[in-house]
Amino acid sequence: MPRVSTLTINLEKIARYVNLGLPLVVAFFFLAGRYYSFYFHFFTVAFFLLTVMNFFYRHVQKRHALLANFGLVAQGRYLLESIGPELRQYLFTNDTEERPFTRIERAEIYRKAKNVDASSAFGSLLDFDGSDFKLRHSLYPMANREMIPYQLIFGEERGLKSAWTMTKPILISAMSFGALGSHAVRALARGACKAGVLMNTGEGGFPKYHIMENCDLVFQMGTAKFGCRNDDSSLNDVKLQEIAALEQVKMIEIKFSQGAKPGKGGLLPKEKITKEISELRGVPMGRDVISPPYHVECFDPESTVRFIRRVQDVSGLPVGMKLCLGREDEFYQLLQTMKRLDIFPDYITVDGAEGGTGAAPKAFMDDIGMPIFKSLPLVHKLLIEAGVRDRLKLMAAGKLINTGRQFMVLSMGAQACYTARGFMLALGCIQALTCNKNTCPVGITTHNKHLQKGLDIEDKSERVKNYVMNLCHEHIEVLTSLGKKSYQELDEKNLLFPEKA
């Protein structure tokens, strides 16, 4: 029988006592101050102010019914409500309850990033009720020495001179300077450089801080095309050419949509627009920056495919597209058009609806878009059915923060894994859920100098490197347990599907 929770606190009674008690306490301290010690008058003043506030809430303000009915007592409720998330996070929720990442998931990343023992004892804390994907191991694990090193060459299908070879299956997913503060960007970029992985710039315009750290980059072009735009958000070829010519930029990614807000353009709240960001993006200060939900050049399959070709021609680099899958029929038509025109992006990144964001409307985060374990197999299948799977590379994103989930997508057709929040956790993110407020307590998603002070770039770059290295080490262990010599051998036979999938 479910327990019915009833409110046992009689607020009305408490409020009555407070209404009556406050003037009495004021009178008491007044007399004590007058006849015993002057210092009691401090209490007289404090309680007098509370009495005035109580009166104001109950008889003057009209906006809050709870305050009008219960006065100061209702403020106590508001206070508790406001610190509820912290109380739950620190005291009351168990290790597998929190969202988007449980304490267990976060702790695993922290341990990898700090390079401390990542083993656990006694047994898994997860449920084994058949509701999750699991991996199937082999009866005949492989020996480490037989492993074939990972390698993925972007642009080889088009015979590009600028083809880029990736030697690790993990990339830092798009997060702009703007969504992140400069310390976070620099720590990630320095860490990426040490670990030998690519970092996606996000849609924040010219990659000033990334270049400072000299790491290999995927330059992302969002719908507003910050860094290479004309005033109407169309592409400025010359500016794109200049960015593509930077030594650090290895690939270009055209962002069509993002899992956390598919069909909605980028959003940077005004609180986070500093003078520097307004200059780098070419946007005014004091107003939210809302990018258009589409590229002005792309209004049907053909214009979209031709735009991809234009970016390939202008940049001379491998060019990918990032999207969150919505309607399969639209994706099918896009593929048919690519086939007809014989134009393909060099890669597609499929972002799951469970992906993160710096800021987005809640309806988009919660209710729009397909989760990665649904969309990725569909995209992979449609590519195979169209006979074009070998014309491009496929990458995935969407809570791929640990080896387990990464191997799920690698078995579903992805050839590399992007993660954004995995790297934020490696930087020390405590999941305060304030990325849109400029108040990030660990200095990651803020431009406040005082808050950024705690984020030591060198120290955190080591954590980024450790996170990658420990993931890669674990990858090899898992590959061997699945009985595989290389990532190319992974397929959906490695997966145990959830019973209700």
Ligand SMILES: Cc1cc2nc3c(=O)[nH]c(=O)nc-3n(C[C@H](O)[C@H](O)[C@H](O)COP(=O)(O)O)c2cc1C
């Ligand atoms: C703070 C933050 C900023 C982001 N900024 C961008 C962006 O500029 N462009 C983009 O395509 N995706 C952006 N994303 C989405 C990520 O690149 C990624 O697709 C998504 O979060 C899924 O990865 P994750 O679940 O590992 O975080 C952002 C995510 C976060 C958390």
